[in-house]
Amino acid sequence: MGDEDYRSSSEEPNGEMTDWVFYRDRPEWRDVTPVPQDDGANPVVRIAYSERFTDVYDYFRGVMRTGEKSARVLQLTEDALEQNPANYTVWYYRREVLKALDSDLKKEMKYCRDMIEDHPKNYQVWQHRRALIEWTQDPTAELRFTEMILSGDQKNYHAWQHRQWVLATFNLWDKELAYIDDLIEVDIRNNSAWNQRFFVISHSEGWTPEVVDREVNFALDKIKKVVKNESSWNYLKGVLNACDNEEKKGELKLKIRSWCEEKYSQGEESSYMLSFIIDVLQQDLEGIKSTEEKTKVLDRIESLCVRLATHCDTIRANYWNFIKDSAKLRHGGGG
């Protein structure tokens, strides 16, 4: 009769299992001396763990002391992690046991998957998965796995981090853009997906003029669908910055600019769009010599900033006033 048989499927909210047999009552564990936690009488950290928690951890400390690394200890760590999946000591020891037993890592991957599904924002479960993949050097399940987790929470930071690590370590770039396309289709404001897009291209194709052209048009296309979208504008600007071909950069800026001006004339006042216009106007100022021309452009910058501060984006009035003032300072020569 293995330790699994002591587990019941009925669980109380505090973790007490109605059919649970304490380790201290299991005859086959009599050879292990449980080690109680030593908090002293310190009132600063008086912790009332449940009875089951205490029992499991007393025995865990017991086997850590003797250094036992057996199948029953593997199960014990599982019980300990069920009680507290954030105990990184237990995770570390579990990995030591897996190594000592030369365990079937496929089974372990399934366990890890279950733990991640139950605790998707816990750091240790994701570290564990990474450790397993580092051992097996087998990333084949990882993209589908992170996709599954992300389908439950599109922005799970751990899942994205793990996915990025897998892509970079095993060079699995080729289908990623298609995946990102799908994510952006579903949610055009998915900032994680936009970030991933930049990451993938930076590591695979690189920012050649052709790629920059393609990606700027991609971003512009999404902007046309939803103008008030921080992610697409940040991406657009990021791509332009990554472009080191001045001719291509200039050509694209012109295209975006004329689209912006047209939308502006139709009444669109998205703060991101206006910010883009202000940026290009500031860049224009660098090349203008005539004071008259300069003043015209500065006046325009000023009126856009005032509009933003007083109507379109009042919560950031101080920022827009700063932009207005610093443009004057840099190019105004006395206003």
Next chain:
Amino acid sequence: MALGRKDAKIPEDSPTELLLEKHVEFIKKYGEDPDDYEYAMSDFLRMNGLYWGCSAMHLMGHIDKMDKSSVIQFLKDCQVENGGFRPVQGHDPHLLNTLSAVQIAVIFDCLDEIDEEGVVKYVKSLQTEEGSFMGDQWGEVDNRFTFCAVACLSLLGRLSELEVDKAADFVKSCLNFDGGFGSRPGAESHAGLIYTCVGTLAVTGHLHYVDADRLGWWLAERQLDSGGLNGRPEKLPDVCYSWWVLASLKILNRIHWIDKEKLKTFMLACQDNETGGFADRPGNM
């Protein structure tokens, strides 16, 4: 279809005044309920929680309500031979707890009660070749740990023991296309991680690596109509970002880019007027 931005709503009857006394009580009482399951389950955060509690009590002028000698004993009990600190008995040492422990010692002006040399040795040992820091000997690398390391040694006046330029260069390698920073190179910009990165650069004298106007704007964009701040675009506001975002903006000298009154309204609405304490957003516990 232009969807509105995700945001929280502030309920009609939300608190509008700062309930300072209730917060003092809340922190004092915290951990005293023997049946508090969540308290037991968050034991891996105990050292961090103690820091947050002490720090808040100190700000509220009530640090005397904390039992100094017990706190000092707790710190001593949690430091291990390699110099690092556990969060509580039953867990291994980690950089996160080590920073909290040092911070607590500074608050109580009792650095002489802990093994400072041990801390220096421990933190140094966690720096990698590329300049980043592991959280503990098991190798997880993250900018939270970069900040913990430099802040910790800076508080001890021993920053020069680290490869400071390398640490700053690692942070620089995490600079994203939107001007923000993530946990590792390529990771999405996130207000909490921006704090750790900007903090690291400030402590190590490398703030010039940051485009302050650009990052300042990204941070200012965290503010939603409710007045609350989120941590990334299109996420709900959470009161914790009041710290990460404001502290970052303060370092960058642009804290006025956040609408103070609207943020205040949001934060006050997060208070629980029965038990004291703050919820992550108005209407929650």
